[in-house]
Amino acid sequence: MANGTTGNAWALRLFEWVDSRFPLSALWKEHLSEYYAPKNFNFWYYFGSLSLLVLVLQTITGIFLTMNYKPDATLAFASVEYIMREVPWGWLIRYLHSTGASAFFICVYLHMFRALLYGSYRKPRELLWLVGVLIFLSLMAEAFFGYLLPWGQMSYWGAQVIVNLFGAIPFVGEDLAIWIRGDYVVSDATLNRFFALHVAALPLVLVGLVVVHILALHDEHVGSNNPDGIEIKKNKDPVTGIPRDAIPFHPYYTVKDIFGAMVFLLVFSVIVFFAPELGGYFLEHNNFIPADPLKTPSHIAPVWYFTPYYSVLRATTDELKWVIGAAVAVFMLWAYLRYRRRTGGLVIFGFRLSLPTSIGMVLLVIGAVLFWLLVVLEAKVWGVLLMGASVVIFAFLPWLDRSPVKSIRYKGWMYKLALAVFAIAFIVLGYLGMQVPTPTATRIAQVSMIAYFAFFLLMPWYTSIDKTKPPPERLT
Amino acid sequence: MNVKRILAALAAAAFAAAVGPVRAAEGVKLDDIEVNLTDVASLQSGARTFVNYCLNCHSASLVRYSALRQLDLTDEQIKDNLMFTAEKIGMPMDIAMRPRDAKAWFATVPPDLSVIARARGADWLYTYLRTFYRDASTPTGWNNPVYTSPVMPHVLWKLQGEQVLKEVPATTRDGRPVVDEHGQPRKLAKLELAAPGRQSTAEYDKTAYDLVNFLVWMGEPNQLERKRLGIWVLFGLTVLVFLTYFLKLVYWKNVH
Numbered sequence: 001m002a003n004g005t006t007g008n009a010w011a012l013r014l015f016e017w018v019d020s021r022f023p024l025s026a027l028w029k030e031h032l033s034e035y036y037a038p039k040n041f042n043f044w045y046y047f048g049s050l051s052l053l054v055l056v057l058q059t060i061t062g063i064f065l066t067m068n069y070k071p072d073a074t075l076a077f078a079s080v081e082y083i084m085r086e087v088p089w090g091w092l093i094r095y096l097h098s099t100g101a102s103a104f105f106i107c108v109y110l111h112m113f114r115a116l117l118y119g120s121y122r123k124p125r126e127l128l129w130l131v132g133v134l135i136f137l138s139l140m141a142e143a144f145f146g147y148l149l150p151w152g153q154m155s156y157w158g159a160q161v162i163v164n165l166f167g168a169i170p171f172v173g174e175d176l177a178i179w180i181r182g183d184y185v186v187s188d189a190t191l192n193r194f195f196a197l198h199v200a201a202l203p204l205v206l207v208g209l210v211v212v213h214i215l216a217l218h219d220e221h222v223g224s225n226n227p228d229g230i231e232i233k234k235n236k237d238p239v240t241g242i243p244r245d246a247i248p249f250h251p252y253y254t255v256k257d258i259f260g261a262m263v264f265l266l267v268f269s270v271i272v273f274f275a276p277e278l279g280g281y282f283l284e285h286n287n288f289i290p291a292d293p294l295k296t297p298s299h300i301a302p303v304w305y306f307t308p309y310y311s312v313l314r315a316t317t318d319e320l321k322w323v324i325g326a327a328v329a330v331f332m333l334w335a336y337l338r339y340r341r342r343t344g345g346l347v348i349f350g351f352r353l354s355l356p357t358s359i360g361m362v363l364l365v366i367g368a369v370l371f372w373l374l375v376v377l378e379a380k381v382w383g384v385l386l387m388g389a390s391v392v393i394f395a396f397l398p399w400l401d402r403s404p405v406k407s408i409r410y411k412g413w414m415y416k417l418a419l420a421v422f423a424i425a426f427i428v429l430g431y432l433g434m435q436v437p438t439p440t441a442t443r444i445a446q447v448s449m450i451a452y453f454a455f456f457l458l459m460p461w462y463t464s465i466d467k468t469k470p471p472p473e474r475l476t
Numbered sequence: 477m478n479v480k481r482i483l484a485a486l487a488a489a490a491f492a493a494a495v496g497p498v499r500a501a502e503g504v505k506l507d508d509i510e511v512n513l514t515d516v517a518s519l520q521s522g523a524r525t526f527v528n529y530c531l532n533c534h535s536a537s538l539v540r541y542s543a544l545r546q547l548d549l550t551d552e553q554i555k556d557n558l559m560f561t562a563e564k565i566g567m568p569m570d571i572a573m574r575p576r577d578a579k580a581w582f583a584t585v586p587p588d589l590s591v592i593a594r595a596r597g598a599d600w601l602y603t604y605l606r607t608f609y610r611d612a613s614t615p616t617g618w619n620n621p622v623y624t625s626p627v628m629p630h631v632l633w634k635l636q637g638e639q640v641l642k643e644v645p646a647t648t649r650d651g652r653p654v655v656d657e658h659g660q661p662r663k664l665a666k667l668e669l670a671a672p673g674r675q676s677t678a679e680y681d682k683t684a685y686d687l688v689n690f691l692v693w694m695g696e697p698n699q700l701e702r703k704r705l706g707i708w709v710l711f712g713l714t715v716l717v718f719l720t721y722f723l724k725l726v727y728w729k730n731v732h
Contacts, residue, residue, distance in 0.1 A: 039731055078537075078538055081538040081590065081591065082538070084696065084698070085538065085539070085543070085697065085698070091696075091698045091702065092702075092705075095702075247731055251727050252727060252728065252731065255720070255723050255724045255727045255728075256724050256728070258720050258723075258724075259717070259720040259721050259723070259724045262713060262716045262717045262720045263717055265713055266710065266713040266714065266717055269706065269709050269710055269713060270706075270710065272706070273702055273703060273705065273706025273707075273709060273710070274703060274706055276702075277594070285594065285595055285596070285597065286595060288591040288592075288594040288595035288695075289587070289595045290588075
């Protein structure tokens with residue numbers, strides 16, 4: 001590094017000055033040049049670094065938007081159009097940000113799907129996965145708060161609908177909804193606080209969680225998973241201590257991810273420059289009508305990335321309550337029978353709970369309470385609960401998957417089928433969430449929703465009986 | 477490998493989703509038009525119709541008169557022919573009517589039209605402008621199939637003339653009458669020109685087209701520039717995709 005011109009010598013001296021006061025080279029080594037990653041990352045492994053790229057893009061474009069945006073109910077809509085028309089390059093910044101929001105979810109959903117393919121959430125990466133679920137939740141909050149800011153009809157009524165959901169919570173709901181809005185309806189007060197949360201609070205949380213996510217990944221006992229789902233750290237070179245199937249992240253994955261970033265930016269630019277509304281999926285048509293608290297649109301739909309969960313909410317009808325009730329009853333009975341068979345204790349999801357003998361009584365009480373809740377709580381409350389559950393349930397994956405292997409490459413047909421059904425159910429729910437509900441559509445959504453939850457709740461069962469292939473010793 | 481099959485299923489579902497989210501005006505078939513923002517004459521004609529017929533009740537307050545320079549118009553041309561509601565060319569296209577008065581007179585404030593084309597879409601606007609018909613049962617005496625009982629009367633009626641809604645027997649393509657399940661002839665609602673206006677049907681269709689073209693342009697005056705720049709960006713990124721791909725190949729040469 002030192003040989004060469006005086007310029008380089010100066011740079012070297014500056015570097016050494018900094019490095020003796022800050023762990024610059026140590027950090028570089030730990031996270032890049034001496035972070036050893038499996039050498040067989042495939043297509044699915046681009047979406048982690050791409051998510052990070054979009055986070056940076058959203059932060060930078062967001063800062064410039066903030067310079068010209070007015071968080072005021074009477075000015076907000078016009079200020080966005082001011083950015084689009086009068087601010088130099090404002091239209092580009094705004095389209096990068098609005099397209100970036102959707103791109104963020106595309107990258108994160110594919111990043112999560114990768115984990116489902118290769119079992120990246122399994123031991124020892126449970127905490128990494130949990131932090132990831134927190135990032136996902138924060139991202140949803142960030143997107144939700146941000147969507148109010150253009151102050152169009154969909155911004156306004158979307159926020160109204162979602163905040164009203166909190167009103168469905170028994171006893172405290174109404175007060176909670178007012179506390180969130182700062183008013184009895186979504187208003188200027190709501191816009192101001194959502195702006196604060198969108199530009200300050202949640203970005204801080206997101207960046208913090210992303211740092212924790214990367215630290216958890218780069219921990220010496222963890223490291224990246226791979227498409228074979230085997231632990232490369234079990235086979236280290238005795239001399240160097242480096243896993244035999246690993247390559248340093250820098251330069252191998254840095255150059256590879258730069259290539260991935262260019263392909264991503266190419267596709268991204270096609271949308272930004274030629275179809276920024278993407279036919280109403282990325283920018284909804286109705287959001288070009290300024291918010292009007294007195295005119296409820298006939299059809300309110302959130303942006304595409306929320307629609308799978310919105311579908312779950314809408315599909316929870318009074319009828320479906322009894323399906324849930326029946327499912328709970330069957331599950332209780334199954335758990336009880338399983339307990340009777342193995343006398344060690346109550347077994348739920350493979351966990352052995354040592355409880356007193358009258359376990360049937362306990363189940364009966366729980367069942368009765370659930371039944372009582374089914375009768376008492378209206379469908380809307382169950383809808384809210386199930387919508388929340390459909391997001392949070394991802395957090396339980398590390399403990400639901402009982403398969404002896406991690407990767408789909410060595411799992412049996414049951415998991416492959418389950419994952420395919422889940423992916424289709426997710427997309428069907430997402431599609432239906434954008435459409436006007438009809439009786440048939442609601443029925444399809446209910447079936448999809450059951451498939452969605454079955455993927456998770458039946459996982460301990462089907463992954464433990466599925467026929468797996470033995471994974472290889474080394475990466476393939 | 478089953479992953480491929482999963483991907484195929486995902487692609488099929490994505491295709492199903494590509495038919496699009498819902499837009500306003502369900503149930504009425506909209507006329508399909510192709511706007512052309514490079515047709516400056518059409519945009520100028522649309523601008524003229526807009527300031528003469530729309531910009532009295534509707535504002536376009538997010539657009540400055542000076543933006544019309546982009547339609548190959550000089551400041552003098554704009555001031556003399558198009559600027560009736562402002563003194564300076566840098567001022568927005570506002571109107572004199574106050575929202576409170578509008579509310580008292582029409583029971584609603586006529587919407588600002590700056591981005592109406594982005595909310596409604598060109599097809600909807602084009603159909604709406606051409607399908608007003610006489611209906612004695614509404615307060616204005618006009619009705620419209622794409623927006624039932626509009627508060628707005630048919631402002632362009634002197635150009636288009638007066639249409640009426642007639643029920644005609646539906647026929648198949650070769651001219652045979654269509655019957656419903658009870659054997660009764662099926663009726664179809666059809667608009668007919670009862671009294672012609674100053675313009676022929678073809679001329680009026682062009683007026684409506686130019687106006688919609690202008691509204692689409694006004695919804696996002698930068699859109700042509702956006703697409704022009706986009707070509708260069710895509711070109712540059714394509715080069716970078718190839719360069720970085722070969723860079724990756726060089727670095728990965730010895731990884732087996």
